[in-house]
Amino acid sequence: MTEPLIELKGISKAFGKNKVLDDVDLQIYKGQAIGIIGPSGTGKSTILRIIAGLLQPDAGEIYIQGKKRDGLIEDGADIVGIGMVFQQAALFDSLTVEENVGFSLYQNSKLERSRIRQLVNEKLDMVGLPGIGHLYPSELSGxxxxxxxxxxAIMSNPDHPADSPEVLLYDEPTAGLDPIASTVIEDLIRSLQSIQDVCSTYCIVTHQESTIRRTADRLIFLYEGKVQWQGKVSEIDHTDHPLIRQFMSGSINGPIQLVG
Known part of the structure; x- marks a missing residue:
């Protein structure tokens, strides 16, 4: 296989005495749809923030298309653009939808406001929300x-195409949504992957079975800070691995210990 877009080597991270990641290796290749699964508190969201350059690991190395990253994303732009979708959407309540979607361009580009508005409308069309740029987040459903x-997350500056996100990171994108709304989001994730000049590679953290099955091709199972299992989504119904069997069945009996 060719060189990975993103590679983590020996990544460890602790918060106080709680070691959430312990010598984790991970590779993300172009065109992959990777799902990171496992019980709550096992470092899934933490690893996304480390990949995005928002959080510094305690140990280990991060390579972006073969180039070692030093520091956080604010310390120097990666050669591969990485976009992140946070669990709670993380929109600015005081800004309109247009201002939220175009925020990075309004803040960091020299584009005319009319051009940014056009780009925002294009992206809203892509996600099936045309004509809502004037609304505020409080006026929208979850x-x-x-x-x-x-x-x-997929907004880009046409004057600097090299900065466009090539990898998207989704942190629990269907959390708190009803089954129908979850299906809409799952379909959207897959459809964005197939659009030219939009991210063809993504990594998604989820607990929801429908999201696991409908959005991921390859799975990585994290538990006790380590990668305990990885394989194709089609393998989760046939593997005898006790962690996967317990996690997918929701059984309270097995090697996964309940906290509290």
Whole structure:
């Protein structure tokens, strides 16, 4: 296989005495749809923030298309653009949808406001929300807010195409949504992967079975800070691995210990 877009080597991270990641290796290749699963508190969201350059690991190395990253994303731009969709959408309540989606361009580009508005409308069309740029987040449903956050994550500056996100990171994108709204989001994740000049590679953290099965091709199972199992989604119904069997069945009996 060719060189990975992103590679983690020996990544460890602790918060106080709680070691959430312990010598984790991970590779993300172009065109992959990777799902990171496992019980709560096992470092899934932490590893996304480390990949995004928002959090510094305690130990280990991060390579972006073969180049070692030093520091956080603010210390120097990666050669591969990485966008992130946060679990709670993380929209600015005081800004309109248009201002939220175009935030990075309004803040960091020299584009005319009319051009930014056009780009925002294009991205809103992509996520199935045309004509809502004038609304505020409080006027949207939970599913709509999620889709607005997707539009923001894929926003790019046409004057600097090299900065466009090539990898998307989704942190629990269907959390708190009803089954129908979850299906809309799952379909959107897959459809964005197939659009030219939008991210063809993504990594998704989720607990929801429908999201696991409908959005991921390859799975990585984290438990006790380590990668305990990885394989294709089609293998989760046939593997005898006790952690996977317990996690997918929801059984309280097995090697996964309940906290509290």
């Amino acid at each position: 599913g709509m807010r999620k889709r607005v956050s997707f539009a923001r």
